[in-house]
Amino acid sequence: MKKGLFLMSTAGLVFAGGLLGGNVYADSSKQVTAVGSTALQPLAAQAADEFGSKNPGVTVNVQGGGSGAGLSQVGKGNVTIGNSDIFAEQKDGIKANKLKDHKVAVVGITPVVNADVKVSSLTMSQLRDIFTGKITNWKDVGGQDQEISLVNRAQGSGTRFTFEKEVMDGQATKTSQEQDDNGAVQKIVSKTPGAISYLAFSYTTGDQAKNLKPLAIDKVKPTVKNVKDNKWSIWAYEHMYTTKKPDKNTTKFIKFVKSNSMKSTVKKLGYIPVNEMKVTKNANGDVTKK
Structure with missing residues (x-):
């Protein structure tokens, strides 16, 4: 259990x-x-x-x-x-x-990286390629020469389901470490250089999220305003x-x-x-x- x-x-x-x-x-x-x-x-x-x-x-x-x-x-x-x-x-x-x-x-859901990652925006294609394993170094998307560390949610996660449905276009995510809850993802990405995952907006603010950086996609920022009119499409009831x-x-x-x-x-x-x-x-x- x-x-x-x-x-x-x-x-x-x-x-x-x-x-x-x-x-x-x-x-x-x-x-x-x-x-x-x-x-x-x-x-x-x-x-x-x-x-x-x-x-x-x-x-x-x-x-x-x-x-x-x-x-x-x-x-x-x-x-x-x-x-x-x-x-x-x-x-x-x-x-x-x-x-x-x-x-x-x-709830909105956003890709997040460790704050040391020198990237603040990706295209949807780049984000997908990172999670399939096609892109493995931040230098390939405009960042520093640093290996990308993937953190995923476990199967059965609604956050994962929504992320995959809106981002992955039917492609499978690369095998990586999996965590059972948003809180665990928040802690691991905060402490792991080069890490990327995805979180509900509710886990991207406050002291525990101070070493996290949400990423824009196709120059659209993950904000409540953009969720409301679906400019930011990664959201769920x-x-x-x-x-x-x-x-x-x-x-x-x-x-x-x-x-x-x-x-x-x-x-x-x-x-x-x-x-x-x-x-x-x-x-x-x-x-x-x-």
């Missing part, structure tokens, strides 16, 4: 745990358990804390594990919420028609999936995450409220102007 963190909103406690192997919390209507996307985890954890302070006696547990794990666990009835960066229809083995989709935010008839407190928590009172928190953490998007995207990846 993967190790992770549960964030308990009512007590403010953090403790080690693994992916839920059974319906541990099903016996209590006071428990809300959200597992999955680490791109969504900062927002889900903050919302859990704020929700807990407003709803004494209700515990919201938040854990990572990746979008695939979130969809699988909610589909099996082991958790009340499956956090995901991808539509359930995009994940093999998931019975999407048995689940209810709650889009709670939008943040979904909270539930069963068709979630329990009262799960419904109440998701409603809170989507509420106007959470909007400032959503923006502060680097996400975009869904209703501020100027375009929509479906499970096939088709983008339509509103």
